[in-house]
Amino acid sequence: MMHAVILVEVLAALLLVWKAVEAFTRMSRCTRWPYAAAWAALGGAAATTIAAALEGSLVADWRTALVMAAVAVGVCVDRRWGGERLPAVFRRGGRGQ
Amino acid sequence: MVTACGGGGPRGVDAGWVMSEPSTTAAGVAGGIMLAGVATGLQADLVFPAFVGAIWSLKALEPGGGVVWRVVQVVVGTLIGAWATPVAAQAVTGMLPAALAGMEALRYPLAWAIGWGGLRLGLPVLERRVGRGAR
Numbered sequence: 001m002m003h004a005v006i007l008v009e010v011l012a013a014l015l016l017v018w019k020a021v022e023a024f025t026r027m028s029r030c031t032r033w034p035y036a037a038a039w040a041a042l043g044g045a046a047a048t049t050i051a052a053a054l055e056g057s058l059v060a061d062w063r064t065a066l067v068m069a070a071v072a073v074g075v076c077v078d079r080r081w082g083g084e085r086l087p088a089v090f091r092r093g094g095r096g097q
Numbered sequence: 098m099v100t101a102c103g104g105g106g107p108r109g110v111d112a113g114w115v116m117s118e119p120s121t122t123a124a125g126v127a128g129g130i131m132l133a134g135v136a137t138g139l140q141a142d143l144v145f146p147a148f149v150g151a152i153w154s155l156k157a158l159e160p161g162g163g164v165v166w167r168v169v170q171v172v173v174g175t176l177i178g179a180w181a182t183p184v185a186a187q188a189v190t191g192m193l194p195a196a197l198a199g200m201e202a203l204r205y206p207l208a209w210a211i212g213w214g215g216l217r218l219g220l221p222v223l224e225r226r227v228g229r230g231a232r
Contacts, residue, residue: 017148021168024155031156040152044145047175051144054130 005060010053012068016046019075042071139179143208147178150212157217170216177219178212185211 020043027036049068052058129140151174155167186204193203 017171018164018168020152021155021171022164024152025164025167027156029157036153036156040149043152044149047148048141048145051130051139051141054132055141056131057141 002060005062005065006053006058008065008069009049009058009060012065012072013046013049013053015072015076016068017043017050019043019072020046138183139176140183143179143182143204144175146205146208147182147212148175150178150209150214151175151216154213154216154220158220170220174212174216174219177215178208181211181215182208 020039023039024036024043046068049058130137148171151171154174155171182204185207189203189207
């Protein structure tokens with residue numbers, strides 16, 4: 001059970017890292033920095049989770065796993081995040097990302 | 098009296114406790130992430146700033162490009178940042194004033210800078226080489 005929870009956490013973290021890089025791939029110099037910082041923090045936290053799992057210090061907590069899985073699924077399903085177009089509030093000048 | 102050589106406990110319990118010492122010490126000295134029993138030397142607390150630095154360097158690039166290639170770049174940048182930071186911290190410590198030299202927290206901005214700079218400066222060279230190889 002403990003290993004299953006850790007596996008869920010690591011898989012969710014891998015997905016979040018992937019989506020963070022995907023989001024940064026679509027960014028340009030015009031992207032507002034809080035949007036970039038939020039993705040960097042999310043991806044960094046996910047990368048830290050993977051590192052902690054490799055180190056053996058990751059705590060198997062099913063609530064954390066649930067939240068991480070929910071965020072990862074939400075980010076993957078909702079096409080606005082990392083999708084072709086960003087919500088206008090995150091763009092400067094209305095064109096480009 | 099309990100001795101360090103394991104003579105004090107019944108059935109050699111102390112001896113077992115003493116035997117576990119060297120491996121614990123070795124892990125503590127090597128530090129960081131172990132993969133298949135091999136100490137990689139990566140420190141988990143440096144992964145966050147190194148990753149943020151590496152991913153931030155993508156912001157300056159043109160949008161687009163393969164996501165797989167970008168993921169590889171960020172992973173490489175993170176590894177460079179996390180690996181090089183302890184060495185760079187040792188080198189930088191000698192140049193800093195005494196008040197700052199002992200600050201452990203200086204490793205984090207350094208990891209960010211190496212993660213960012215390593216990818217920002219090294220990426221064009223790498224892409225040029227890969228592009229030349231593809232041709």
